[in-house]
Amino acid sequence: MKTKPTRKSARTQAGRPYDSTERPQKSTENAGSSSVAAQSQTKSNPPHPPSTFGNEPVLSRNICIRKVRKDYPGVEPRNDFELVRLCERRFHGSPAEIYAELDKQLACNAKIFGYDVVIGLSTKLLDTYVEPTGIKPDDPCPDPKFVFVRPVPGSKYSIRLFPGSVSAAEYCMDFVESATGKPVNSPFQFELWGIPNLEAPWLSIPMCSQLRSIENAHGIKQKDIRPGEEKVILRDGQTCVLKRPFRFTVPIRQFPKPKVPKVENQDVVDLPKFIDM
Secondary structure (H helix, E strand, C coil): CCCCCCCCCHHHHHCCCCCHHHCCCCCCCCCCCCCHHHHCCCCCCCCCCCCCCCCCCEEHHHHHHHHHHHHCCCCCCCCHHHHHHHHHCCCCCCHHHHHHHHHHHHHHHHHHHCHHHHHHHHHHHHCCEECCCCCCCCCCCCCHHHCEEEECCCCCEEEEEEECCCCCCEEEEEEEECCCCCEECCCCCCCEEEECCCCCHHHCCCCCEEECCHHHHCCCCHHHCCCCCCCEEEECCCEEEECCCEEEECCCCCCCCCCCCCCCCCCCCCCCCCCCC
């Protein structure tokens, strides 16, 4: 008769630094490090395909590691639960205070669901591929082909267009200082409107609509938006007017046309491509 190994209590496991040796791994590569950043390089993770900025799915783990390093200098997630939680909500205080709060949350969740389940679900989430929208390009940008900066007349600022999810045909816009390229939040009073585009009528109903930043749309007050993080989500091919006045149309990303084999003895139905209204 098989017996189950004795499990340590959730309180004991959550109250001390994470030990990567307790997490089942297919590889012992980087076993000397307990940080999530080091674990992300092990063979236990799914293969990481080459990524083109804004046009390929990326590993959720890589996005989360980048965000945590940016938002929490000096804090290194000790397990996958901590990596997810640091990206889900905002923590305040010193690294020691943040670790203490994370330990409490892990202990609480582990008591309800079990330690292995909590860590396993976090790992599953981090090991999925996503098409993020709203992540601003690094400086220098790894793939500037898809990033466009254009000056706003009569100001020291420019608009910047950078890609989001390609399958959702999402592009993003923010403001940057023309001289430095540094992103800024709403540097002046303006209105941004989406207007009908006759060449892409499927993007909107035939009327004008005012556009807001994603932060404002989620109820974040202007004063509470982190410096340089504000952005507006647009669509490929969408035409916009920045009331100064200033008009632009978002580029449309096109995939290479596949080669369609010629089919012999095929009847082609005669239908018009466009219909004048």
